[in-house]
Amino acid sequence: MADALIVITDCNHINIDAEKAVFEAAGIPWKLFQCRTEDDLIANCQGAVAACNQRAPFTEKVFAALPELKMVVRYGDGVDNVDLEAATRHGVQVCNVPDYGTSEVANHALAMMLAITRKICQANEQVREGRWTYREMVPIQHLSNMTIGVIGLGRIGLAFAKRVHALGCKVIGFDIFTEHLKGDPESSFIELTSEDDVIERADLLSLHCSLNSQDAGLMNAKTFAKMKPGAMFINVTRGGLVDEKALADALNSGHLSAAALDVTAKEPLPMDSPLRSAPNILITPHMAWYSVQAESNLKTRCAEEAVRGFRGEKPRNPVNKL
Ligand SMILES: NC(=O)c1ccc[n+]([C@@H]2O[C@H](COP(=O)([O-])OP(=O)(O)OC[C@H]3O[C@@H](n4cnc5c(N)ncnc54)[C@H](O)[C@@H]3O)[C@@H](O)[C@H]2O)c1
Numbered sequence: 564m565a566d567a568l569i570v571i572t573d574c575n576h577i578n579i580d581a582e583k584a585v586f587e588a589a590g591i592p593w594k595l596f597q598c599r600t601e602d603d604l605i606a607n608c609q610g611a612v613a614a615c616n617q618r619a620p621f622t623e624k625v626f627a628a629l630p631e632l633k634m635v636v637r638y639g640d641g642v643d644n645v646d647l648e649a650a651t652r653h654g655v656q657v658c659n660v661p662d663y664g665t666s667e668v669a670n671h672a673l674a675m676m677l678a679i680t681r682k683i684c685q686a687n688e689q690v691r692e693g694r695w696t697y698r699e700m701v702p703i704q705h706l707s708n709m710t711i712g713v714i715g716l717g718r719i720g721l722a723f724a725k726r727v728h729a730l731g732c733k734v735i736g737f738d739i740f741t742e743h744l745k746g747d748p749e750s751s752f753i754e755l756t757s758e759d760d761v762i763e764r765a766d767l768l769s770l771h772c773s774l775n776s777q778d779a780g781l782m783n784a785k786t787f788a789k790m791k792p793g794a795m796f797i798n799v800t801r802g803g804l805v806d807e808k809a810l811a812d813a814l815n816s817g818h819l820s821a822a823a824l825d826v827t828a829k830e831p832l833p834m835d836s837p838l839r840s841a842p843n844i845l846i847t848p849h850m851a852w853y854s855v856q857a858e859s860n861l862k863t864r865c866a867e868e869a870v871r872g873f874r875g876e877k878p879r880n881p882v883n884k885l
């Protein structure tokens with residue numbers, strides 16, 4: 564039997580100094596791998612009691628092959644790469660690190676909104692190419708004339724809504740749960756309505772809902788067609804929420820005037836993705852969460868949770884109920 568340890572299953576951060584400090588202070592043996600597949604996880608994680616995980620897929624097959632595993636902690640917020648039902652069946656506690664970078668992601672979505680509404684990237688390209696005129700950028704609308712639609716009003720969606728409200732925009736929103744918003748004076752500026760109404764009335768639609776299997780393809784040819792002609796679209800949440808071919812078609816036809824994505828269905832974005840040749844699209848490499856402080860907060864908290872899992876202590880941020 565392999566010795567008990569904590570594994571980092573995969574991690575593309577600049578370094579793992581924060582985790583190393585936490586594990587060494589706790590006196591717990593640990594190893595770093597760069598697993599991509601189920602088989603990588605099964606081969607490398609024997610003996611692991613707790614795992615820090617970035618993107619590698621924890622599935623039924625993986626849990627069944629790792630009987631000593633008691634906890635998986637995601638480096639991040641979303642847990643869509645972990646089969647929660649399978650984890651629960653195998654008695655594995657899944658945890659995440661919520662709110663390590665809420666303001667970073669909301670700020671990134673806001674930066675994307677300002678860039679696409681003010682046509683900053685096109686203007687920059689044009690100046691570099693030697694042209695000095697605003698004529699190729701017309702029209703640009705006054706921001707406070709815009710209605711911003713927000714789907715998903717959790718931590719990040721709400722933080723984004725507050726930012727755009729401060730700019731004078733009208734905010735309409737939809738969430739499958741709204742209990743936390745009722746009677747909250749800080750979010751009373753949001754007009755809560757149906758998902759369809761948000762999609763149909765928004766001049767700019769921004770997704771902030773978590774990805775559940777039933778939400779896959781939430782934005783598809785049908786829902787993009789419902790959006791106003793000339794509307795804009797932002798997704799900093801998960802690429803799986805969007806049919807990317809349908810988004811490229813909506814941009815190519817001019818039905819949508821612009822889009823900005825921080826996440827794509829497959830990451831890195833495949834070289835043959837139709838999004839690469841679509842017009843008026845801004846794409847960043849799943850970096851909305853990043854700041855020096857958010858990264859350090861994320862890594863330390865992820866490692867501390869894994870130590871609690873290793874020791875059989877109560878987790879701080881459980882996602883599934885055992
Ligand atoms: N790009 C990045 O770097 C980055 C960083 C952090 C988080 N994220 C993504 O952002 C998501 C949201 O993060 P959060 O901290 O705000 O989470 P959260 O749990 O606070 O909010 C998610 C909200 O979405 C709602 N929701 C779920 N399904 C929905 C649906 N079909 N329609 C409408 N609302 C729905 C939930 O009720 C909840 O209020 C995460 O799940 C993650 O996928 C991305």
Ligand SMILES: O=C(O)[C@H](O)[C@H](O)COP(=O)(O)O
Nearest residue numbers: 617638639640641642852861
């Ligand atoms: O660790 C990272 O690279 C990011 O924090 C992480 O992958 C982003 O995950 P999210 O918070 O979007 O679930």
